[in-house]
Amino acid sequence: MRKKILFIIPYIPYPLDSGGNQAFFNMVEYLRHKMAVSVLLYPETGRRMQDVESLKKIWDNVDFFIYTPKTKTVRLPKIKHPFYYKWLQKIHASVTRKMNRQQIWTDETGEVVDLVRGKSTLFSSCFQPLDQGYVEYVSQVAHSGFDIIQVEFYELLSLGFLLPENVQTIFVHHELRYIRNEKEITLFREQTAGDRMLFHIAKDFERSALLKYKDVIVLTEVDRKIMEDFIGRKDHIYTSPAVVQVGDxxxxxxxxxxxxxxxxxxxxxxxxxxxxxxxxxxxxxxxxxxxxxxxxxxxxxxxxxxxxxxxxxxxxxxxxxxxxxxxxxxxxxxxxxxxxxxxxxxxxxxxxxxxxxxxxxxxxxxxxxxxxxxxxxxxxxxxxxxxxxxxxxxxxxxxxxxxxxxxxxxxxxxxYNPGQMQERRLAVYEQILGDKVG
CATH class of the missing domain: 3.40.50.2000 (Glycogen Phosphorylase B;)
Known part of the structure; x- marks a missing residue:
């Protein structure tokens, strides 16, 4: 009987217009012929749901668990004069575009905007509450009898706190967040005491959340060595590179x-x-x-x-x-x-x-x-x-x-041989389960 694996990711891995999507797609494309594969997804828009439907046609032997939040009824205000309102909307859009074109990429002091600070992941790296309905749905699906549950990407790292103890749980760390934060903070135009405090709080959260998973997979040997020191152990950390299609x-x-x-x-x-x-x-x-x-x-x-x-x-x-x-x-x-x-x-x-x-x-x-x-x-x-x-x-x-x-x-x-990389991932699952897979 095939081993059952559930993948939980925050993105819809289709179309194949990014390196992350390609890597996940290629790995599942291989594994779905070796294991009983399920994928839990959260398409937040109708467009993303269309992408899921396209993916279902390709992965005809994969089980999909789709979280759909309950819609809330929003009462819109009545418009007195619809045609006049539409005309005002057009004027507003035109004025907004003209105002944006007049903006200079500087702050109120005349200094160039600190792009790194403005976009830094540091300020979203501590625990971020997930949609409560989504959390309940993940918990329900996770208790459905899987041999392995694999969570990917930092946005879902906290799910390790709710996954069942009797299942082999894996977190795939595509990018060590505290390493990224450590570099970003050095690129800030001005580094504050609050920035440094937040960095250490986020680092502690990342470490404690990772320890909730029984195993961790990273993409490179460099990250594996860093991970060993970071969480204080050498066992149950595996290197399994991303896979791209080579073809001809x-x-x-x-x-x-x-x-x-x-x-x-x-x-x-x-x-x-x-x-x-x-x-x-x-x-x-x-x-x-x-x-x-x-x-x-x-x-x-x-x-x-x-x-x-x-x-x-x-x-x-x-x-x-x-x-x-x-x-x-x-x-x-x-x-x-x-x-x-x-x-x-x-x-x-x-x-x-x-x-x-x-x-x-x-x-x-x-x-x-x-x-x-x-x-x-x-x-x-x-x-x-x-x-x-x-x-x-x-x-x-x-x-x-x-x-x-x-x-x-x-x-x-x-x-780097794609076929060998796929077999290497399968070997990781076999080592984790202590049993032959596929």
Whole structure:
């Protein structure tokens, strides 16, 4: 009889327009043929429910538990003159857009807005109460006779406090939150005593919540070693990297970089991506301009906020591409830039670059957890001027491009095989259960 596993995640893992969605989808796509898989989801909008329905058609042997909150009746005010009201709404929208365009990206003192502080996860890293109905639903489903219950992403970390004791419980830590907070707080323009206090409170919460799970999975060996020290034990912590689909991508030909074409992969809703693009614009682009380097930075993914609009107005070299159906083909002929400064875990954008045979420039934080070396697999630079010089040097040197791409591909083949990664996760479940799976 197949072992029963329940996945609980805060996002709808479809469509496959982000690295996180791809990684979760690829793992479940493999496991659903080995185990009896169930997924608990909370689609908060009609659009997300449509995505769930699309996913159900693909995963025809997966059981879906869908939480639907009870709708509350809201009494709307009556409108005296509907046509006049609609006219006022149009005027209001137009005036709002004009007012936004007049805003300068500074605060009341004239200083540039502290983007990192404004977007930092520090202020949402302590215990955040979940929807009470959702909590009750999770508790009910969790007591339905599963062998393993696996929770993913920090937003749901606190569920460990309500999961049944007689089940093997796993938390998959995609990004160690206190490590991210630790880096973000150093990037604040001004660090207060309250910031430091909040950091330690959040860190203690993260540790205590993790200890409520019987096992923890992280994506890299770097994170595993950090986790051992963090929660004070070496057992029941496993490394299981994210999985991307390779297909025939490694067999595709290498395409030299087209003049001045740079690419960045990642959506705005993951703040390290916004920070990376903002840092590249504010710090690196001025150096590229001084060198009279003509370029376009194509940003791939969902971007629609005020921050990116302001960046575009100040840096016209920035072009928003949106979702790309065939990412590998689109990336070809570009230099991928990965100017990540914040976070932990595994950078799917780097795997995408290597699989697409695209040379890339990154920071040490961006390549952390993946065994790629500076000058052999990629170029690794942390300071803005050096990053700009690396981009210029790589863009104009086809021989270096090919050399880095070839070596990175060889390194990836040695340490990262998607099939082996999937089998590795299955082996983790077998070790946890003490029994054969699949």
């Amino acid at each position: 991508r490694l067999e595709q030909p290498f395409v030299p970089v087209q003049s001045g074409r740079l690419t960045f992969v990642g959506s705005e809703d993951h703040f390290p991506n916004l920070d990376a693009v903002a840092w590249f614009c504010h710090e690196v682009i001025p150096h590229l301009r001084k060198r009279h380097f003509s370029f376009t930075l194509q940003v791939i993914g969902k971007w629609r906020g005020e921050c990116i609009n302001r960046l575009q107005s100040e840096y016209p070299e920035l072009k928003l591409v949106g979702y790309v159906e065939d990412l590998g083909s689109f990336l070809k002929g570009s230099v991928a830039v990965v100017p990540i400064r914040i976070g932990s875990g595994m950078r799917m954008k780097i795997l995408d670059a290597v699989l697409s045979k695209v040379p890339f420039v990154t920071t040490a934080k961006g390549v952390e957890g993946i065994d790629f070396k500076d000058g052999e697999d990629c170029l690794i630079v942390d300071d803005p001027a050096g990053f700009a010089e690396a981009v210029i040097a790589l863009s104009s040197n086809p021989q270096l491009q090919r050399q880095l791409v070839t070596h990175a591909e060889d390194s990836l083949r040695q340490v």
